Structure formats: structure tokens, C-alpha cells
Amino acid sequence: MNSVLSIESLTFGYTKEQLIYDDFNLSLNKGEVKAIVGPSGCGKTTLFELITNNLLPQSGSISVSKVSSIYQDPYSSFHPTYTIYEQINDVVDDMSELSSLLKELHLEESLIDKKPHELSGGQLQRCSILRALLMKPDVLLVDEPTSALDNVIALEVMQLLMKFLHKCGILLITHDMFLAQWCSDTIIDLNEHRNNNAE
Numbered sequence: 707m708n709s710v711l712s713i714e715s716l717t718f719g720y721t722k723e724q725l726i727y728d729d730f731n732l733s734l735n736k737g738e739v740k741a742i743v744g745p746s747g748c749g750k751t752t753l754f755e756l757i758t759n760n761l762l763p764q765s766g767s768i769s770v771s772k773v774s775s776i777y778q779d780p781y782s783s784f785h786p787t788y789t790i791y792e793q794i795n796d797v798v799d800d801m802s803e804l805s806s807l808l809k810e811l812h813l814e815e816s817l818i819d820k821k822p823h824e825l826s827g828g829q830l831q832r833c834s835i836l837r838a839l840l841m842k843p844d845v846l847l848v849d850e851p852t853s854a855l856d857n858v859i860a861l862e863v864m865q866l867l868m869k870f871l872h873k874c875g876i877l878l879i880t881h882d883m884f885l886a887q888w889c890s891d892t893i894i895d896l897n898e899h900r901n902n903n904a905e
């Protein structure tokens with residue numbers, strides 16, 4: 707198996723009294739989409755923060771190689787005063803796939819010389835996908851792609867991301883059960899699995 711993410715016996719709480727994760731397990735392989743669902747406040751964003759090392763587990767292990775993230779609000783993922791190109795160039799080592807990805811994402815080349823506020827929400831979301839894919843991740847964390855886009859575009863975004871599944875595994879946070887069922891191999895309901903094994 708081509709494992710790209712392995713979470714074992716994860717325990718985490720913001721306070722000692724209230725654990726959000728207690729002995730939580732999850733694995734993801736290249737080519738796989740897993741959707742994380744559950745009510746507001748159940749710990750979906752916290753899981754991404756743990757995977758990206760912004761939070762540290764109390765116990766257990768998270769083993770992951772290269773991660774990139776696509777966040778729900780594309781305007782908050784880019785600095786308002788720099789062009790899209792400058793912000794991609796800052797974090798990407800190898801730009802050789804830029805032209806082909808622009809085509810696949812239906813983005814005109816001239817758009818990336820603009821600043822975020824000069825683009826529509828959908829264009830900017832595709833720019834954040836462009837940046838994430840150029841980083842050549844093993845794991846793509848996708849946080850609620852529906853929120854900034856209408857439902858048809860959200861499906862298109864996921865359809866597009868799934869074209870890159872041969873290169874990575876995708877972990878998707880969503881409130882949209884239709885989207886989760888449509889695109890994922892496995893749905894992890896944190897409400898049910900919080901204290902169980904989610905493998």
C-alpha cells in the first residue's frame with residue numbers, strides 16, 4: 707500500500723478536561739479520498755491543524771510526508787497586496803508544471819499577475835488549488851470547498867482535484883454529505899468515530 711498519512715492512537719484536547727480526540731486512528735493512501743464529516747465544533751479543523759503540525763498531540767503519532775492545504779475562504783489564503791504569481795513563487799520550488807496546470811484549471815495566464823481582489827471567488831479558489839498542486843503534495847487537505855463556491859462549481863473543483871489522485875491522497879472536510887458521498891471512498895463521521903478507530 708502507498709501510505710501517505712498515518713495517525714495512530716491520537717489523543718488531543720485544548721484542555722485536559724475535554725479531549726477532542728481520544729485514541730483516534732486514520733490512514734490514507736495515495737489515490738484515496740476520505741471525507742471528514744461531523745457537526746460544527748466536533749474537531750474537523752483541529753484535525754487539519756494537527757496534521758499540519760500547528761498543534762501537537764498529547765499522545766500518539768502522526769506520520770505524514772508533504773502536505774498542502776486548500777482552505778474554505780480563498781481570499782484569506784492569499785495576501786491582498788501581492789500578485790498571485792508572487793505568492794505562488796514564494797512557496798513553490800519547481801514551476802515547470804505551471805502552464806499545463808493553468809490550462810487544466812481553466813485559468814488564463816494573465817490572471818496570476820493580478821492581485822487577489824481583482825479575481826472572482828471561483829478564480830481565486832482555482833489559484834489556491836494551483837498553488838497547492840504545484841507544491842506536489844503527498845496529502846492534499848481540502849477544507850469545505852463548497853463554502854466559497856456554488857454547488858456546481860464545488861463538484862467541478864472536486865472533480866478537478868480527483869484528476870490528481872494518482873499523485874496524492876485527499877482528506878476533505880465538508881458539511882455536505884452529498885459531496886462526501888459523491889467523491890470519497892470512505893466517510894469518517896467524527897461524531898461516531900471520535901473515540902473509536904476510524905481506519
Ligand SMILES: Nc1ncnc2c1ncn2[C@@H]1O[C@H](COP(=O)(O)OP(=O)(O)OP(=O)(O)O)[C@@H](O)[C@H]1O
Pocket residue numbers: 720726744745746747748749750751752753
Ligand atoms: N484555539 C482553541 N482553544 C480552545 N478551544 C478551541 C480552539 N479551537 C477550537 N476549539 C474548540 O475545539 C472544538 C473543535 O473545534 P474545531 O474548529 O476543530 O471544530 P470543527 O468541527 O472544525 O467546527 P466547524 O464545522 O464549525 O468549522 C470546538 O469545541 C472549539 O470550540
